[in-house]
Amino acid sequence: MTKFDEATQAIKVDEGTYDVCLDPGYAIGGPLxxxxxxxVMLRAAVDASPFEHPVSTTAQFLKAPIAGPAQVRIEPLKAGRTAAFARATLVQDGVAHIEGLITTATLNEAEPVYERPADDMPSRDECVKLPAPKPESGMTLNAQMExxxxxxxxxxxxGEPTGRPESRAYFRMAEPQDPDPYVLALAVDALPPVVFSAGARGWAPTVELTWHLRALPAPxxxxxxxxxxxxxDGWFDEDVEVxxxxxxxxxxxxxxxxVGRG
Structure with a gap:
């Protein structure tokens, strides 16, 4: 089991309740x-589902949880032959912090009928890392991934933003680990906010995030x-393609x- 697997582990307590321990190693200056x-929530949702993969997740971030014990409560909504639907709630100290709607299914290897070509990226040799954050910054997330x-x-x-909301990078976990659906859940929210490139700075809290698992990734x-x-008006959207x-x-x-305040 990798460190990431341990950090996202969900332990079943009863039919609809899972104990989790939110890891301080995934913080961005304080918030996780x-x-x-x-x-973390998807670990519980998939365990409670008859299907193997979280193909669609919508999360409403009501309140920022802190590192430490919490629970994920799963409410099954419907299960059919090819997909199941459930509500997942991350609860800490009796208060709901994240509400999610999760669709699970089982993906198979299949050739796409159509796939839009990827945008161009320079080679990894031409790309660069961000400077290491200062220890007092509370940016522990950086150490978990490359x-x-x-x-x-x-x-x-x-001080030279492009003026366009954009961010592009190669990603892998710091600890050797092949990507899986849970790593992809981290990856879709791993980039610095795209508004930084448009000239904004500061913490940019997510209000709602929806992501889709389209295929199982190669190593x-x-x-x-x-x-x-x-x-x-103080809001921005961010699309990420993986x-x-x-x-x-x-x-x-x-x-x-x-939009954060620098």
Whole structure:
């Protein structure tokens, strides 16, 4: 079992309740990463489902949980021949922090009938890492994964944002681990907020995030392609497309978030 598997483990207490322990190693300056929290909830949802894979997840982030004990409560809604639907709630100290609707199914290896070509990315040798965060920053998430960025999309570090909401990087876990659906849940929320490249800074809290598992990923690096369509009135959207090492589309997400204050 990898460290990530342990950090997302859900232990069944009864038919609809799972104990979890939220790991402080997935924090972004204090709050825990939303993708990590979804991975925790998905462990419980898949265990409670007759199907193997979380193909669609919608999460409403009501309140930021803290590291430590919590529970995931699963309410089955319907199970059919090819898919099951459930409500998942992350509860801490008796208070709901995240509400999720999760669809599970079992994916098979299949050639796509149509797949839009991926956007161009430079080679990994041409990409760069972000500087290591200061220990006092509380940015523990960085140590759990490796990201190599397309240089223009992190120009904001030097005060040279592109002016467009975008972020692109290669991704893998810091500890050797083949990507799976739970790693993909982390990956869709692993990029810096795309508004940084448009000139905004500061914590950008996610309000709602929906992501789809489209195929089981091949071993190796993932490619994350993030973009936004509109920044207005203190809100922005962020789309992320995830490709595996074979170039296949394996996950896609969209989130609505607040523009942070630097």
């Amino acid at each position: 990463n939303g993708g990590y929290l979804m991975a 990201l190599l960025f397309d240089p223009p999309t992190i120009g904001w570090l030097k 190796g690096w993932l490619t994350l392609l993030g973009s936004g369509r509109l920044i207005s 490709r595996d090492s074979a170039g296949r589309l394996v996950a896609q997400s969209r989130q609505l978030a607040r």
